[in-house]
Amino acid sequence: MMLDDAGFERNDKITGNEPAQRKDKSAERLYDREVPLNGTSGHTLLHDWLDGEVDVMRASEVEGKSKVELWTRINAESEMLRRRVTPVGVQQRIMASLPETPTATSWWKQVTPVSAIAITVALLAVGALIIQALR
């Protein structure tokens, strides 16, 4: 079985700083692409079923019983994970670790493009008035 290690390069020394050692470039591309490769990622009834667009009987007829059974098991496992909740005490821990006040936003981050243009026009107008008065 070829494996994709894009971003997960297996490294015997997991130091976080070691250079990535890609072991199988072709496999990496297989799982990392969004554009389908030839012969893969065709739009199938299996996807339609998993997306809730066709019923299980139809998917099973066309795609085969074994694939549908595999995905039924995967879905059951996913359902289990979907019931997970934040462990007790985590929310309190987060609150306890917050700084006293939120960092104030820098004034320049609050300036929108429209207000920036308005300020520039106003400054130019004031400048023009001053120059005129000096003449």
Place this chain on the structure above:
Amino acid sequence: MTATPLQNQGAQTLGGGGSTPDAAAPGIDADQEIIAKVLAGHKDSFAVLITRYSDPLYRHALGMTGSPDVAEDILQASFIKAYQHLGEVRGRFDAWVFRIVANSCKDWLKNIRRTHVSYDEDDQPSTYSTPEEEMDRNELRTDLQFALARLAPSLREAFVMKHVEGRSYEEMALLLETTVGALKMRVHRAREALQQLLEEKYA
């Protein structure tokens, strides 16, 4: 009041469990009110946002990292970051804080390059009917996580959001700021990769 994708998800999956009454039917407007309170100095009001969004965010981090401990750490760091930058929120708080968590997860995956993952580090109660069933499903769980760890982060993210979190493609597009078509393609690619990795043993 407009409901948010994260809250909807939480309500669907938790049935209100672990949430305060205030979090039962919240919305974008309610979030903005709370943010205004926090910025006005009421730090404790931030707890409402944590209660409201921690479960779906925790599930996302858990699905992405496979480790309850790491998911907790990412959740904590993300909420602290959100608090520190609360004044910079433009638009929906739920989508904004989701992106903080999602980016943290992807950063973690890139930095750690961890291939071994396990959900067995914590003490969630077992819901299996027989020991055989439990063994069987534990094996699938381990294999599924092992296979998920081999996906590129963007594919893993799409799969987790669709299958583990049970989101619609529209919700995913809103949270990830991309198109439904691109997300469908990612989910399809992820499914095909997982199927290829698992079918030899299970199909």
